[in-house]
Amino acid sequence: MNRVLLALALSFATLPARAEGLEATLSDWGTAGLLQTPTARGMPDGSVTAGLTALGGLHRHVFAGAQLLPGLDVTLRNSTYPSWHGLSEPGVDVKLRLLREGPWLPALAVGGRDVTGGGLDLPGKGRFAGEYLVASRRWWNVDLSLGIGWGGLGDYGHVRNPLRFLGGRFKRDRDPAKASSRGPEAWFTGERAALFGGVEWHTPLEGLSVKLEYSADSFRAQQQDDPNFQPGLPLNAGLAYRPWNWLELGAGVEQGSRAMLRLAARFDPQEEGEATALTPPPVVGARPAAPDTALPASDIAALARLHRLPARTALVDGDRAAPVAGPTSGVVPAAGGRMAHRRHRQRRVGRHDRHPVASRR
Secondary structure (H helix, E strand, C coil), rough: CCCHHHHHHHHHHHCCCCCCCCCCCECCCEEECCCCEEEECCCCCCCEEEEEEEEECCEEEEEEEEECCCEEEEEEEEEECCCCCCCEEEEEEEEEEECCCCCCCEEEEEECCCCCCCCCCCCCCCCCCEEEEEEEEECCCCCEEEEEEECCCCCCCCCCCCCCCHCHCCCCCCCCCHHHHHCCHHCCCCCCEEEEEEEECCCCCCCCEEEECCCCCCCCCHHHHHCCCCCCCCCCEEEEEECCCCEEEEEEEECEEEEEEHHHHCCCHHHHHHHHCCCCCCCCCCCCCCCCCCCCCCHHHHHHHHHCCCCCCEEECCCEEECCCCCCCEEEEEEEHCCCEECCCCCCCCCCCCCCEECCC
């Protein structure tokens, strides 16, 4: 498995990405992710989600979340175990995007489960608490993710805590049975951390994707509660399907033997806006000319010549115009858009010197 994770890491550094056109899907916990593990993806800004996940006879997660700000995802979750009538543990899960995906760099996000450490102070409280740093990268219809987890997300302890140089609780064992394993004071602490990762393939069937992941959660808290508890394999596989924009369905097999079912409603204001049919505005043509406005002087002169009347230009006076056969150097615009003759008025010299008035009445 370490070789697989190493291959994923090398692919992040050597291949250019193509990240357009794919939408994130939900994880078992109600945030954008694979199954048990998170990704660096997020929902569109302003999105709201709510749903239920059932994992065999182990967990039930009821969640409601929102993409409150660009890059900030907050989910309110209540988990029950080991049955519907067992203990209940509320939690707040948060994810913050640190870096957008680019041509050569992956998307990067940091987050945590049960970041507040709230709920009743009962045995097993904080068993879901954990933090992570995860990167995601897409190639065409394939989305790969690789991350490192602490607490419940790093139970397998593949590596030493990279923050151990801070000393103190960053070098001590993070026991989920102790109160120090949860809340802000426990963030990114513990002697060990673990790697996780997976892939999501968006199939040619619209809305359907296939997921495969390696989880670093060994269910340490459950093993402490029940010595006979078997965590199973750390490999999970499943499907996500959106038959409509507002609905997402999920199904899978986790830990090698436990069936998972998920039902979630999604509301994306951008998709709703695009789906609403808009009535196209009426076609607006050229503004018609006022009925009492004369034609331009050049048009009047051309019309006069068409009727074999000698005209070089025309005199325009408001709604009246007359073709002129003589020089026009003395014709200037007058106030109110009228034309006046500055030096002398045109007099009729011959039969063709003055002609009837042309108007567009």
